[in-house]
Amino acid sequence: MNIETKNWKAQINRMPHDYFFQVEGVVTVPHSAVLLSLEVSPVQDKSYDLRLDLKFTVPQDIGLDVLTDKSVTYKVAGESNVTGVSIFYEGTLLHHIDEMVITH
Numbered sequence: 001m002n003i004e005t006k007n008w009k010a011q012i013n014r015m016p017h018d019y020f021f022q023v024e025g026v027v028t029v030p031h032s033a034v035l036l037s038l039e040v041s042p043v044q045d046k047s048y049d050l051r052l053d054l055k056f057t058v059p060q061d062i063g064l065d066v067l068t069d070k071s072v073t074y075k076v077a078g079e080s081n082v083t084g085v086s087i088f089y090e091g092t093l094l095h096h097i098d099e100m101v102i103t104h
Contacts, residue, residue, distance in 0.1 A: 021075070021078070026072070029069075030065065031063050032065075032066055034063075039055055039074075041053045054088065082100065083100065085097040
């Protein structure tokens with residue numbers, strides 16, 4: 001399956017009392033009812049590069065067979081030292097983010 005994505009960004013928030021790490025992007029899906037999620041991959045290396053797996057879920061709800069842009073977000077609370085993020089789908093690299101937006 002050819003998957004188109006865009007607008008990926010990763011943020012490390014270091015504002016006092018609100019530490020978090022977040023990755024956001026947009027994925028074009030072939031059906032309007034598709035649900036998306038980003039999950040930490042069980043395969044990680046020993047660097048500060050985080051590997052996330054993109055997961056598709058097709059519910060039994062009625063939807064349209066039409067290309068639809070859907071937002072997907074991964075967010076975890078706490079301090080982070082991530083220096084890059086690799087987004088994979090079924091073992092294939094979709095996108096790599098090597099610039100973190102750091103807010104203080």
